[in-house]
Amino acid sequence: MVSVAVAGASGYAGGEALRWLLQHPEVTIGSLTAGGNAGSRLGGIHPHLFGLADRVFDETTADVLAGHDVVLLALPHGHSAAVAEALGDDTVVIDCGADFRLRSESAWTSFYDTPYAGSWAYGLPELALAGGGSGRDALSGARRVAVPGCYPTAVSLALAPGLAAGVVQTDDVVIVAASGTSGAGKAVKPHLLGSEVMGSMSLYGVGGVHRHTPEIEQNLAAAAGSPVTVSFTPTLAPMPRGILATCTAKVSAGVSATEVREAWHAAYSGETFVHLLEPGTWPATAQVVGSNHVTVQVTFDERAGRVVVVAAIDNLAKGTAGAAVQCLNLAVGLPESTGLLGSGVAP
Structure with a gap:
């Protein structure tokens, strides 16, 4: 023992x-x-x-x-x-x-x-x-x-497969992620009172100042093999647990939708805790509450030339x-x- x-x-x-x-x-x-x-x-x-x-x-x-x-x-x-x-x-x-x-x-x-x-x-x-x-x-x-930090976990698992496979570019990565209130810790804070949070979503750490930003960039650079700069906007959701991270990045020239999905499938097909969902099924925090599992989905927005990757985790x-x-x-x-x-x- x-x-x-x-x-x-x-x-x-x-x-x-x-x-x-x-x-x-x-x-x-x-x-x-x-x-x-x-x-x-x-x-x-x-x-x-x-x-x-x-x-x-x-x-x-x-x-x-x-x-x-x-x-x-x-x-x-x-x-x-x-x-x-x-x-x-x-x-x-x-x-x-x-x-x-x-x-x-x-x-x-x-x-x-x-x-x-x-x-x-x-x-x-x-x-x-x-x-x-x-x-x-x-x-x-x-x-x-x-x-790792909670946001970096969700964001890194969302984006790293595409960067490691070279199917997405490093110069225009945008992340908007929502977290439950437990991410702020147990100390009493007026802006986290039930009457302030219930029925409302809000922003914080806007403009590249959230402390998880350099950790996210560090992880994505390790995946890409070159520096990655991100625009990261965290939001506070009226729930106790969970993170839902929505991440987008430009697709590399000539890459098809099939190649995009294959990059994520190859990265996670043997993993116990990270699950690439079937096409058309999207992550939700309710899927993973209380578990060590991660749900991920990726799609190619061909009109915009970007991938959209969503990951859900329980932040605790x-x-x-x-x-x-x-x-x-x-x-x-x-x-x-x-x-x-x-x-x-x-x-």
Whole structure:
């Protein structure tokens, strides 16, 4: 059995990680830590996690986290580096925050206000890479893994196959994506009150300023083998979970609709969690709620000369905690899908 501690276990990402770990057949759940909720009973914060209801959150310290096979960090951005530095190489550390996702220091300092901490193995196994291979290649046996952001997961899985196959161009990529409110975390924010969100969609992070922009560009450049610049507009939808990403890009000269679809089919035909839907069926967040699965559809708008690719994920599952467990499996040598094969919840 693999012993796993979760730091930041009182938040949405930490609670979702515990939901997956509770059903993992090869895991024992060790120390659970929190910030302001340290000393609180877990059942009072996550009443749905019945198997852990009587556990009490510890303070987040290296001493509490030490001695586990895996430490999963679900901390606010900028807080993971100090904790990880205090843990030895004998511990696998998986970070759900942004601290180690970006390979470019300048990209980090342009979008974040904490010192650059470096980069770790990037935890998106299904990411198609230029020249062949996938993101999975860097994850087997990794001791430090950075879990992707939720928007970058959806957008990268939507667009990477076309860029890796050369069937779409890199110079005019446009993304509009809608997220549920849990993506903003569990802290109380006036603009996320039910009375503000229900019955209304809104924009935020408009004009290239959302922090996931450089991560999206990094992933798409890895797929294309050359720089990719994106126009990314996030929106807030009146739902607790889910991301629906609608992405468009110019089709390369001479490429047919058949070649477009074949690029996505070739990338995902052997994947467990990414599903290219039948033509005419489009992704919806309801298809994937509560699951580690991703639904994708692509079509060629011949009149505009563009592909339209849509991907749906659960932002807390494949977008965060499910991905963390998938990376955990790869890092410790377990079958990648262990504990993750559950279906979504409907209605």
